[in-house]
Amino acid sequence: MNYKQALQHSVFKTISEVATALNMDAYVIGGYVRDYFLERGTAKDIDIVAIGSGIDLATAVANALPNKPKVQVFKTYGTAMLRFQDIELEFVGARKESYSEDSRNPYVESGTLEDDQNRRDFTINALALSLKKDTFGELLDPFNGMADLDKGLIRTPLDPVITYSDDPLRMLRAIRFATQLNFKIEKASLDAITKNKSRIKIITNERIVTELNKILASDVPSIGFLHLEKTGLLDYIIPELTALKGIDEKEGQRHKDNFYHTLEVVDNISKNTDNVWLRWAALLHDIGKAPTKRFSKKVGWTFHNHEFVGAQMVYKLFKRLKMPLNDKMKFVQKMVYMSSRPIVLATEVTDSAVRRLVFDAGDYVEDLMTLCEADITTKNPRKFKKYHNNFKKVRDKIVEVEERDKVRNFQPPVSGEIIMKTFDLKPSKEIGIIKEKIKEAILEGDIPNEYEAAYDLMLKEGKQLGLTISD
Template sequence: MKHQALIHPIFKIISQSAEELGIDAYVIGGFVRDYILERGQHKDIDIVAIGSGIALAKQVSKNIPDHPKVQVFKTYGTAMLRYDDIEIEFVGARKESYSEESRNPVVENGTLEDDQNRRDFTINAMALNLSAANFGDLLDPFEGLKDLESKIIRTPLDPDITYSDDPLRMMRAIRFATQLNFTIENASLEAISKNKERIKIISQERIVVELNKILESDVPSLGFLLLEKTGLLDYILPELTALKGIDEKEGQRHKDNFYHTLEVVDNIAQNTDDVWLRWAALLHDIGKAPTKKFSKKVGWTFHGHEFEGSKMVYRLFKRLKMPLNEKMKFVQKMVFMSSRPIVLAQEVTDSAVRRLVFDAGDFVDDLMVLCEADITTKNPKKFKKYHNNFKLVRDKIVEVEERDHVRNFQPPVSGEEIMEAFGLKPSREIGTIKETIKEAILEGKIPNEHQAAYALMLEEGKRLGLEVLVIKD
């Protein structure tokens, strides 16, 4: 393990630089963990120095031929440089103490043991020695190697203190368990439940980073089930926990929309790496909690849940301080349109497909991926039928788009042409004529071509009592 883990030349350079400064240095954390797990190349390396991490970073830069720039973060006592597409962060070994109101610790210089003690999990506390005499030796005081083999997430010290000191570690524990498919040991799980309210002192931005990493995992439901089990989800995404449970009235029940949602997220994770499409899957049914109603005639209904859900997306993104830009609008659109292809699949008509493509635009393929993931029936016949129908919808989308070109639709007749034909200034009649042309194209009454649209423009203008002044050839 010594020579293979530290085969990259940067480690010899760091070793030489540390020796020149008369200090010890170690590789610690994710690089060591992922090397042992054989998780591929690691582009982030953490170096801990028994002394000044900033001084070591500057010395390393001197010993690299092109002297990469060293970024110094004095507030945190850290420094960073890039070498051969690798980001290397240097920090002096330290020990930490916390106050109840903040996750920002009081930091003092410390030993390697102090530094390993402050690490979040045993699997992240392993270090490789970079000194010339013991180059590559593994220092593993908390049996992180054993926990890796047993697939266990465990804190080096008392989990109750670890999670109370820095509540973000609760999210990180669940994120690592999800990414690595590990189990959080019982004492840790109980400590997370006990300290769940402490998550309130963590910034929304830091929480979202962890949520995104959970969503980007192979099986995101593992993380969301842990968030729900520990009670953290109530503080972070109450819109999801509101979906939990099955109500029954007069012998009629509805499905548990929380567990259904997690199935949809896992399904979509098999078909896309797009985290925003995965967010859409996670939020596609959040409007069902506030719109749920029961009537004797039809049983449980969720009328308008897509519209309500799309409004909730904005409020949720704003609360979590997520981007209120095109990404948010994309998620809103996916949630708003999430049932359209499902309804359409029952009767695949040209006009309905044209409207779907018109409304979804460039995102129609994403919408189809979402709707296919939304099929969670355990009945094999129904499952096959739904997916066969979706294939018909996909085929019809291709056929209609090739013929009618309604994706990102632009009217074949411009507002300027309408004004010229009828001698109009900007007015309501122009909008009425353009809407009539659009509807006729979407309904298949006329082709999406200039000549047919121009003829309809003249006809509609006459119907509105407008006098034709100019007719183009």
């Protein structure tokens, strides 16, 4: 069948004309074609396969386009890229590949379109549209990728055991596509992923995290993490999560399965935020429970200080996976560390407790509340309603306290400089003691967050410390 309507952008006509002039065949392949048939919107990344030199074709196309866009050449990979208007075009010569056991980087040699489609990861990514003048828009689908699109199936063009062993990143890509598209992974593929799971060790952490972020950014991330767990990949990537699996029972007392609870929380939060770092916080909020799990006859199962332990584990996990150790990691740490605070607070919503919550969470108090509301996974309708009503009270109190006391990103009304000047002090511990007393008094509601009240308390505390007011 012919799908010229998929190639209406003027750039396709230009590529076709240039390829004809070079006596070269060219095809659009991969994600652009897949997403067109899935009606996922117009992709901005377009892959062009040339039967010949992709670099030569890219250079000639750039010269034929308005304003002659700059061509980036990657000789090692035989590829070239250019940006035109709002799209990014990548050109590559058709090739066939062979792999060694210790690397996902293949040995590459020139090949036919058939060779190039054979090397593709999934049938739905092997779909190609011809840019040849006489067959412009014709679909080439040697592996029934269209049928797999209709069935919602992730399947490899060739033997999945070989496909995943050759390039183990494809295992994560299979799971990522299944999550993003809500597709099923063919049983033979799932079995092959399970068989090849240890091969993930040759993939760089940066590549792994890129796929994890895409899974987390999906509408229902749990699809991906259930596949990762089922195939055994999660043990190699985030064992802190698989450690949460299982329900222990002693003397008739059980605790919930914190792994499946975690996935529910991630799905819940994904309905309310696109912030991938907040989704990471949801994924990791209970990782401290495995190392802190204890049982006593008196109170049953406990997870004392799991938030503190979990926050420390976040740093180690980010470092191991080579994730950013900057403000993004600190944000996730803070969310994990504070993840139980609003839950405890919801039982008794006092002004002082809310002030402390806002003081400690700062600009992230809304994110923290979103995380805590997602943490409600009870199947009891009465409890579910009660918890959400309690959180609504907390949110209302946050607004009230914020407007009145202004403790978010708190700055003391009396600065260290004023204290030093008043008592003729040099930098000393007494300054810190007075500032702490003022902060605590404001958070407890003993004095308003105002200069005069804070100044009076400063004088009082200074006197108790034996300080004298300078003339």
